[in-house]
Amino acid sequence: MKERIMQKSSILPVTSVALLLVSVYLILGYVPTESTMGWVQRVFYFHVPIAWLSYLAFFIVFVCSIFYLSTRERKWDIIARSAAEVGVVFTALVLVTGSIWAKSSWGTWWEWNERLTSELVLWLVYIAYLMVRSFATEEDRGARSAAVIGIAGFFSVPISALSIRLWDTVHPQVDIFKGGLAPEMLFTLLFCIVAFTVLFVQFLLMRISMRNVEVEIAKLRYSFRR
Structure with a gap:
């Protein structure tokens, strides 16, 4: 019985590694080089899936924070905190991959426009969530305070996600549902979304x-101290 459980628990990491390896091959060896931005456009296939999964992570924080305040069940706090940790890592990767693209396209690692600034604010909000949750002197008070931040802070997610359309920025816009990508590019993007989603689930x-x-x-x- 134990061996079966161990075998099942190993399926997700193996699947994740396999999908990521295929993704790397598609990005580096299959998808054509974009005519305008050139080789650096390949960062797009990492950047977009990671960005959307960071939003998913913070949506999980939002929902579980509501459930925690409603029920005071510890499991919701655990899920919310875990999702925030994964979301902070993914958002940091969004900022890094975005900076790589910016350096090649704009000649600078950072541009204080609405898109990049809103993503940075999003990252800082959930850094604050984790700090409040980690450094609280009382466990229950820390969980409640973090849950409030998790709910209020979620409103920075749609601002970040829609900032490209809300403001006229130099950040590129690609509508994948209106033929904005060549078939090979669309396939690679969708495959990478699946691959990074599996990785996200594994980390969570x-x-x-x-x-x-x-x-x-x-x-x-606690029981030993009593």
Whole structure:
């Protein structure tokens, strides 16, 4: 029985690695080089999936924070905190990949336009969430305060996601549903979205599992002190 569980738990990491390897091949060896931006456009196939998954992570934080404040069940706090951790990492990768593209296209690593600034603000909001959650002296108070930030902070997500359309920025706009990409590019993008989604799920489940272990260890320590 134990061996079966271990085999099942290994499926997701193996699948994730396989999909990522195929994604790298598609990006570097299959998809054609974009005529205007050149080779650096390949960053797009990493940048877009990671960005949307960061929004998904913060949506999970938003929903689970509501559930936690409504029920006070610890599982919702654990899921929200884990999703915030993964979301912060993914948002940092969005900023890094965006800076790589900006350096090649604009000649600078950073431009203080609405799109980039809103993404930075989003990242800082959830850094604040994790700081409040981690450094609170009381566990319940920290969970409640973080949940409030998780709910209020989510409103920065649509601002960041829609900033390209809300403001006239130099950030490129591609409408994949209106023939904005060649078939090879669209296939590669969709495949990368699937690959990074599997990776996202793997990271999220790992963090939830680790948080559950931490809770059990804390309970054991408390019982020994009594």
